Amino acid sequence: MKRLFVLLMLLAGLSAAPVLAGDLGPVVPRASGKPHPEGNEFWRINHMLLMVHDRDQTMRLGNREVQASLAECVDCHAVKGADGAPVSAEDERHFCRTCHDYVAVKIDCFQCHNSRPEAPKQALRTPEPADMPGILAYLKEAGE
């Protein structure tokens, strides 16, 4: 009993030693853009639920009016590598991987989605006035 008491006091003394929080957890890269209105704490806990919810809305239910996209997440949370270009999820410095690697959570998103910001999408060729009769003829034919 006495030995146990000494052990406990020793542990209590050690735990009162200066606290060096922050060096044990992941260093989360700073994002560009405005902070999330719901707060970081909310996003740390619930980001996966929001993403899955929006995935179901757009992909399963066909709702194209959802005001968020994974591409936007990737845009603001891009982490630049040594060459100045954003790193992909293959790189362990990637924003998502800093925490996901720490707690052994697999990221499924980037099997299909791009983990780097994309250049704005452009149509391969914009129609010119001269093309219009041909296009209209094609649409008419296809509609019949």
Add this chain to the structure above:
Amino acid sequence: MSTLYALLFYVATALLVVGTAIKIRTYARTPAPLKIPTTPAPTTRSGVFWRMFREIAFFESLFKSNKWIWLFGYMFHVALALILLRHFRYFTTGWFWVDWVQPFGVYASFAFVLGLAGLWARRFVVERIRYISSPSDHLMLALLLGIGLSGMGMKFVAKTDIVAVKVFFQGLMRFQINDLPTHPALLIHLGLVALLMIIFPISKLLHAPGVFFSPTRNQVDDPREKRHLAPWAAQLEK
């Protein structure tokens, strides 16, 4: 709250380790005066290792005696093993098998609860078993079920900040106290786990180390080849 839980876990860990070590020492020193392996028993030492392995890995004795209790008991224990392996992620970083085992641990939570529910139903439904069930039998099942349900609550209902939880436990391993999230399910989960750790060395859960010391399972069936003589009995013959 963080300090309280930190101290709770230091005390619980000390009691678990020291208490279980003392119990194991007691078991190891307890004489086995008689040669009583349950036959048919292996006649060689390697045979005994294999028998013990089957006992630990498949619960052979229970399987032979009662199939439905085996089903629930085995389901619960395998699920417990997978869940414990999954929880390594709070204590280690970058171990490949810890990454690999994660989804199995999630599915195991259902088998864990189902197994416990079956074992607890046994204590109410089977007349003989209800008669011999003591409060401690019910307490162990309630405790494990509470741990399982609060854990599943954090996985499937209201999530908590697991990165902060890991920072808290990594801190404990280095004698620092970091902030523990004050998520109700987390506090219940950790409180029940600490309670389980504290009562482990004085509970029926000691069957985990105890099974290795069962004379009916760990003895070689060679009484005719070699006379079985406990050291204290040898003293009497002098």
